[in-house]
Amino acid sequence: xxxxxNVVELECSACGKKYDASIEQHLCTCGKPLLAxxxxxxxxxxxxxxxxxxxxxxxxxxxxxxxxxPPVSLGExxxxxxxxxxxxxxxxxxxxxxxxxxxxxxxxxPTGSFKARGMTAAVSRAKQLGAKALAAPxxxxxxxxxxxxxxxxxxxxxxxxxxxxxxxNVMECQAFGAKVVKLNGLISDCGKxxxxxxxxxxxxDVSTLKEPYRVEGKKTMGYELWEQFGGKLPEVILYPxxxxxxxxxxxxxxxxxxxxxWIGTERPRMVAVQAEGCAPIxxxxxxxxxSSQFFQNAATIASGLRVPGPLGDLLILSxxxxxxxxxxxxxxxxxxxxxRELASLEGIFAAPEGAATVIATRKLAASGWIxxxxxxxxxxxxxxxxxxxxxxxxxxxxxxxxx
Ligand SMILES: Cc1ncc(COP(=O)(O)O)c(C=O)c1O
Ligand SMILES: [Zn+2]
Numbered sequence: 001x002x003x004x005x006n007v008v009e010l011e012c013s014a015c016g017k018k019y020d021a022s023i024e025q026h027l028c029t030c031g032k033p034l035l036a037x038x039x040x041x042x043x044x045x046x047x048x049x050x051x052x053x054x055x056x057x058x059x060x061x062x063x064x065x066x067x068x069x070p071p072v073s074l075g076e077x078x079x080x081x082x083x084x085x086x087x088x089x090x091x092x093x094x095x096x097x098x099x100x101x102x103x104x105x106x107x108x109x110p111t112g113s114f115k116a117r118g119m120t121a122a123v124s125r126a127k128q129l130g131a132k133a134l135a136a137p138x139x140x141x142x143x144x145x146x147x148x149x150x151x152x153x154x155x156x157x158x159x160x161x162x163x164x165x166x167x168x169n170v171m172e173c174q175a176f177g178a179k180v181v182k183l184n185g186l187i188s189d190c191g192k193x194x195x196x197x198x199x200x201x202x203x204x205d206v207s208t209l210k211e212p213y214r215v216e217g218k219k220t221m222g223y224e225l226w227e228q229f230g231g232k233l234p235e236v237i238l239y240p241x242x243x244x245x246x247x248x249x250x251x252x253x254x255x256x257x258x259x260x261x262w263i264g265t266e267r268p269r270m271v272a273v274q275a276e277g278c279a280p281i282x283x284x285x286x287x288x289x290x291s292s293q294f295f296q297n298a299a300t301i302a303s304g305l306r307v308p309g310p311l312g313d314l315l316i317l318s319x320x321x322x323x324x325x326x327x328x329x330x331x332x333x334x335x336x337x338x339x340r341e342l343a344s345l346e347g348i349f350a351a352p353e354g355a356a357t358v359i360a361t362r363k364l365a366a367s368g369w370i371x372x373x374x375x376x377x378x379x380x381x382x383x384x385x386x387x388x389x390x391x392x393x394x395x396x397x398x399x400x401x402x403x
Contacts, residue, residue: 006043006068010034010212013315021067024129026210033209033312035252036216038065044260049231059117059220065256066121066216069128072153074110076120077220081105081228081377086345087358093365094372101361101376102234104221105348107383111172113304113351114221114246114381115145118214122206123149125213131155131204135197137190139242140169140303141351141382146206147176158203160190166303168386186298188309208243209311215249222253225377226262233268234375238360240353241272241281241327242307244316246379251319268377270325272316273360275300275332278308281316285327290317301332301390302352304381326369330359336394339384352390354380 010019014032019025021036028034043064055061059077081104088101106114123146126134134150135158136142143159150157157178161169162185173180183189191207198205205211226233233254239247247270257263274282278298284291292313298306310316320327330338332352339355342348357378364370384391 003068006038006064007036008039009037011037024131024204025212026205032314033215034212036067036212038256040065040256040259047260049227052227059120059217059224062220062223065223066220067125067213069124071120072124072127072149073120074116074148074152076109076116078224079105079108081225082346082348084346084348087342090341090345091362091365093370096372098361098365098370098372098374098376100374101378103342103346103348103354103378103380104225106221106379106381107348107350107354107385111141111144111148112383112386113141113145114218114379115142116148117217117220118142118245119145119149119206119217121217122211122213123153123155126204126206126211127153127155129204133158133201133203134206135160135194135201135203136206136208137161137187137194138165138169139187139306140165141386142208143178143180144169144172144176144386147173147178150178151176158194158201160193162186162190162306166387166389168388169303187307188294208245215245215252218246218249219253219256220249221246221379222250222257225250226257229375231262233263233266234377235268236271236370236374236376237268238271238273238357238376238378240302240305240356240379240381241274241316242305242353243310244272244281244312246381247272247319248312248315251323267323270320270323271360271364272320272325272327273356274327274329275302275305275335275356276329277332278306279329280308280310281313282327282329284313284317285320290314292317301393302335302356304351304353305356326364328360328363330356330363334359336390339391339394342380343384348380349384350380351382351384351387353382354378
């Protein structure tokens with residue numbers, strides 16, 4: 001007999017309308033994303049720091065708060081949380097710099113980015129729901145991850161990406177056997193393409209926030225931080241924000257933890273870091289707005305941050321407000337410079353998106369927003385190995401653009 005699904009229901013993040021989780025669901029009728037709800041009292045009875053000690057070192061260790069389908073897994077999650085002391089000391093902040101600075105290195109996931117987390121959950125659920133083919137628009141890494149997990153699930157995938165997506169992302173999708181569609185445009189155009197063809201072609205739409213389970217996989221970053229800090233959370237989290245799924249997921253995890261009695265009302269202050277060339281969330285934040293506006297002519301070397309109209313804008317902005325966080329931009333040159341610093345000081349070869357958080361930390365420490373004694377976590381969301389084009393630019397001699 002099939003196991004009963006542990007997702008009790010799906011709930012609209014905007015209007016609260018409830019949906020049946022046992023059938024395929026995408027957006028609410030109001031157009032906003034759905035979130036999965038569990039019986040958290042029941043989950044808390046077995047999900048404890050102690051019980052976690054003997055579980056598999058993948059994100060599926062948090063089984064009680066993930067859909068209980070047979071996992072399509074490639075070993076994702078439980079990435080290293082690295083104490084970056086030299087980098088911390090180099091940051092101007094009080095006497096000794098930032099002594100409690102950490103990097104959560106998501107580049108260590110299968111397919112080299114945190115996108116693996118979302119896709120293991122979404123693909124596992126889609127397979128169980130009988131999906132025949134999976135499709136998604138992508139800025140790059142999500143496509144690679146979807147293609148890999150679709151292959152692992154034995155399902156075909158269609159990946160729609162901007163023509164100027166980093167070459168490594170195109171190659172990995174092709175290698176995983178996916179059909180790759182390249183468009184002259186941005187991820188928003190790719191999203192329209194999937195929306196237009198999905199019904200006719202019978203695709204299950206895995207677009208960011210247009211199905212409820214990528215958030216579920218991504219929220220495990222929040223659970224891992226709690227576990228890796230021995231049952232505590234850091235004071236500040238800096239997160240390179242494109243669609244914002246990681247940020248939304250982590251905040252959802254913290255709410256669940258509170259409901260399970262693991263933490264109180266305190267929250268890490270969430271910081272959305274965006275590229276100067278594509279910063280819809282930062283603009284809305286600075287203008288004290290609760291929704292964002294489409295960012296015209298979006299352009300940045302950090303392909304994952306080139307998301308001009310994030311569907312989760314309301315959620316991201318409300319989470320920044322609720323956690324007393326903030327949002328700020330960095331330039332492409334700053335990211336490239338920071339990438340070299342991070343690599344040479346700490347041995348971490350980061351994606352430009354991850355490097356962006358280093359510069360943002362410097363800015364926030366200099367302004368006094370981050371205090372010397374605070375525990376601060378930066379998310380390196382992807383490996384630098386997939387960004388040959390950006391790294392070539394970063395490594396040009398001084399004056400050539402990189403430094
Ligand atoms: C390396 C990297 N960092 C950050 C992001 C943005 O992710 P999110 O949608 O969770 O904001 C992406 C998205 O493509 C990415 O590939
Ligand atoms: Zn709704």
